[in-house]
Amino acid sequence: MSNSKRVYIAYTGGTIGMQHTPEGYAPAPGFLAEQMAEIPAFRSPLMPQYVINEYSPLLDSANMTPDEWLKIARDIADHYDDFDGFVVLHGTDTMAYSASALPFMLQGLNKPVILTGSQIPLCEIRNDARENLITAMLIASDYAIPEVCLCFGDLLLRGCRSAKVSAIGFQAFASPNFPPLGRIGIDVEINWDLVNAPIHKPLEVQAFEQPQIAVLRLFPGISADFVRNSLRAPLRGVVLEAYGVGNGPSKNRAFLDALAEATAAGVLIVDCSQCLEGLVDLESYAAGSALARVGVISGYDMTTEAALAKMFYLFSQDLPLEEVKRLMQTNLIGEITRPYPLRRAHR
Numbered sequence: 001m002s003n004s005k006r007v008y009i010a011y012t013g014g015t016i017g018m019q020h021t022p023e024g025y026a027p028a029p030g031f032l033a034e035q036m037a038e039i040p041a042f043r044s045p046l047m048p049q050y051v052i053n054e055y056s057p058l059l060d061s062a063n064m065t066p067d068e069w070l071k072i073a074r075d076i077a078d079h080y081d082d083f084d085g086f087v088v089l090h091g092t093d094t095m096a097y098s099a100s101a102l103p104f105m106l107q108g109l110n111k112p113v114i115l116t117g118s119q120i121p122l123c124e125i126r127n128d129a130r131e132n133l134i135t136a137m138l139i140a141s142d143y144a145i146p147e148v149c150l151c152f153g154d155l156l157l158r159g160c161r162s163a164k165v166s167a168i169g170f171q172a173f174a175s176p177n178f179p180p181l182g183r184i185g186i187d188v189e190i191n192w193d194l195v196n197a198p199i200h201k202p203l204e205v206q207a208f209e210q211p212q213i214a215v216l217r218l219f220p221g222i223s224a225d226f227v228r229n230s231l232r233a234p235l236r237g238v239v240l241e242a243y244g245v246g247n248g249p250s251k252n253r254a255f256l257d258a259l260a261e262a263t264a265a266g267v268l269i270v271d272c273s274q275c276l277e278g279l280v281d282l283e284s285y286a287a288g289s290a291l292a293r294v295g296v297i298s299g300y301d302m303t304t305e306a307a308l309a310k311m312f313y314l315f316s317q318d319l320p321l322e323e324v325k326r327l328m329q330t331n332l333i334g335e336i337t338r339p340y341p342l343r344r345a346h347r
């Protein structure tokens with residue numbers, strides 16, 4: 001029996017296809033395809049037919065920008081009708097950002113788009129590249145998951161819930177606030193109850209404008225002047241990485257004033273937790289409600305990556321700020337658990 005499905009591989013760069021250079025690992029044109037040609041598994045009739053589009057230049061994903069997200073989204077859209085599924089080979093460093101941005105860009109997606117990469121290049125004797133690539137290709141061809149997913153190690157994750165959690169382990173990604181869409185063991189077990197319902201409308205690429213947005217991580221002793229300077233125009237939105245369930249230094253009046261001035265000037269401040277697991281609840285503590293009183297809104301259980309991507313997406317449409325705020329706190333593509341099913345009992 002042979003696999004008649006067709007998979008399109010968008011190879012953007014990343015460790016998976018890198019080779020040794022005097023400056024360390026770097027991507028090299030043609031090298032990944034050469035490596036794949038030497039591995040019999042990729043010629044197995046059980047594997048889907050595939051086409052590789054090698055991007056130029058190949059990037060270490062530390063160099064990704066929203067322009068590259070758009071290039072990937074348009075590439076997928078251009079080949080959408082000719083393939084059953086799509087694999088995006090990507091460096092791990094910013095894979096969770098791309099996996100969060102692409103579902104906002106690929107409106108109406110009804111086929112699997114699976115991002116993967118590896119911690120060790122395919123050219124090394126010991127590597128995680130071979131398994132990750134084969135698994136991603138098989139999932140893209142054989143499972144009708146109408147979502148952008150991130151496949152790595154033993155897990156298939158919703159892209160916009162994923163975060164890089166290890167720089168050294170083979171299980172480099174997790175989605176602590178959302179169960180995996182699939183577990184990869186002896187069998188590939190997909191949790192179909194969690195997979196988004198198919199969408200029956202044409203695929204449309206939503207380009208992002210590049211509004212000034214930022215991430216601001218709180219730390220004990222953060223200076224109000226630094227916060228005030230960071231939040232100045234033309235900044236339009238910031239993901240505030242606050243403590244625990246969204247708390248900040250509520251006894252620091254100058255800090256609160258800096259936030260209040262920014263929100264009064266129309267800057268969107270979305271509170272996401274520094275913790276990977278759990279959700280922001282600005283009513284739990286006085287140290288959280290003080291932020292709400294100066295106009296900070298809750299990002300609930302969104303990752304920073306998803307909140308940033310959503311800001312790019314919402315600011316790219318001509319929406320009044322109040323509508324941006326409302327949508328920021330509404331589940332659009334599975335990026336946020338709203339309404340939250342349980343009231344937490346953390347007190």
Ligand code: ASP
Pocket residue numbers: 013014015016059060061062090091092093094117118119
């Ligand atoms: N620096 C690499 C990248 O993100 C790391 C990796 O792929 O694992 O492209």
